[in-house]
Amino acid sequence: MACSADGLPTSEALSLLHEDISIALDEYQKTEAEKNKGFGPKSVLYEAFHHKSSLSVFHWTSVIALIVEGIVLLVAFAACNDPRYQHLPAESFFIFLAVILNVYLVWWDTQLRHKEVPRLTHNVLKDLKEYHGNVLWSAENYPHLHSPLSPCITLQWTRRDGNTVNLPWSLLVRGDIILMKPGQKVPARCRPMQVSSIIFIYS
Incomplete structure (x- = not known):
């Protein structure tokens, strides 16, 4: 997947999220049917x-x-x-x-x-x-980049629509560009980009 430093458009990210959730739901229902x-x-x-x-x-x-x-x-x-x-x-x-x-x-x-x-x-x-x-999300719709850590929701600095936003882990999709801070836990399997040692592609 080709990646731009601007990150994924929100509409494309939501389409990927829909696809991933659909696949997971189908697998769950097949497992339930067998059980x-x-x-x-x-x-x-x-x-x-x-x-x-x-x-x-x-x-x-x-x-x-x-x-x-x-x-x-x-x-x-x-x-x-x-x-x-x-x-x-x-x-x-x-x-x-x-x-x-x-x-x-x-x-x-x-x-x-x-x-x-x-x-x-x-x-x-x-x-x-x-x-x-027709999603019209702006950077102001996301939690503040420096929101304190919470045990209820884990946030990740992510590039979306050309902005760096604080995205919940549950909304990350394949191809997202994320920014890692020192000592931060990696949300999933990622690979580093060439442009920076702190920027990774969520895969």
Whole structure:
């Protein structure tokens, strides 16, 4: 990729970002599809109900125990013709209802945990596709070059649209020209440019 000292235009950088995110999302969804086959240790079903899953809050053993309890109550009611046990069918009904409700909620929560990130990523891709052609970012839209370090977001001096801006690592793309300070951690695989010993190309 040919590189200018002015860095990438923002529109081109966002197009590259869209492409990279799309590739990563496709790989993630393929991996998830493989994991969800059967009842293996990586499947959603295993994660939701298996007693060895650290993410399960309602194990299959609890489901079986509650169902058996409900059946026992019904059998006891049928076997004992006693008015004192008229409440047993209602108790059994509420046990079955609680089991169904809990199974549904656990399954829904597990599905949500797996689908929320792809859904939000699709929204990001949609926004990138919509706005990458008419982005009007100026140097003032970025954090100040001398912003203090933050544990929440890592910033990188980057050349964009002919300006040096403080760009979050998550927005760096292939071909970005970055400026490294002494002792600074390299954000990814980079190669030095000839023009300066402190300027690198993000690759």
